[in-house]
Amino acid sequence: MPEAQYLAGRILLAMPGMGDPRFDHAVIAMCVHDEHGAMGIGIGQPRDGVTLHGLLEDVGIDPGVAPDGPVLHGGPVEPSRGFVLHSRDWGGAGTIDVHPLCGLSASLDILRAISEGRGPRHWLIALGYAGWAPGQLEGEMRRHGWFAADGSSDILFDTPVGARWAATWRIHGIDPALLASETGSA
Secondary structure (H helix, E strand, O other): OOOOOOOOOOEEEEOOOOOOHHHOOOEEEEEEEEOOEEEEEEOOOEEEEEEHHHHHHHOOOOOOOOOOOEEEEOOOEEEEEEEEEEOOOOOOOOOEEEOOOEEEEOOHHHHHHHHOOOOOOOEEEEEEEEEEOOOHHHHHHHOOOEEEEOOOHHHHHHOOHHHHHHHHHHHOOOOHHHOOOOOOOO
């Protein structure tokens, strides 16, 4: 992969048999990828026992009109740090535009806006993130650990959590049942 081809705004899919059980069938919305490293939010697995209403109450915000739902396992790094991936119709202090996929916010302001019904039209909440040092992700991709898929807000906001991995493969014309768990070399 040429150095200038950064992956922010794309979706990473873990290849079968990548060797790290923490990322089995992982679906990661790539938010930052540059010469300093990479950061993405897992969007394919709910966090056991954590719901939006419970999270809001834990940070002292009345759930208000926010619908309750699962909080996602964003990744193994800083697992208690919260992130909101949301439609690009909302922006606040510190919001990062992850073009063309979504916005990324990590402040309590967006949680308050969601609970008050004035937040973004679409959103999902995750705890933790996946991070890579400079060049680390590129090395993992060369070893066939990840597939970089086109970013799609439909995958983020309109596809059920458990179906995102297979649905993203299918968008690319790939039947995930036919993927091999081992790769060879020529």
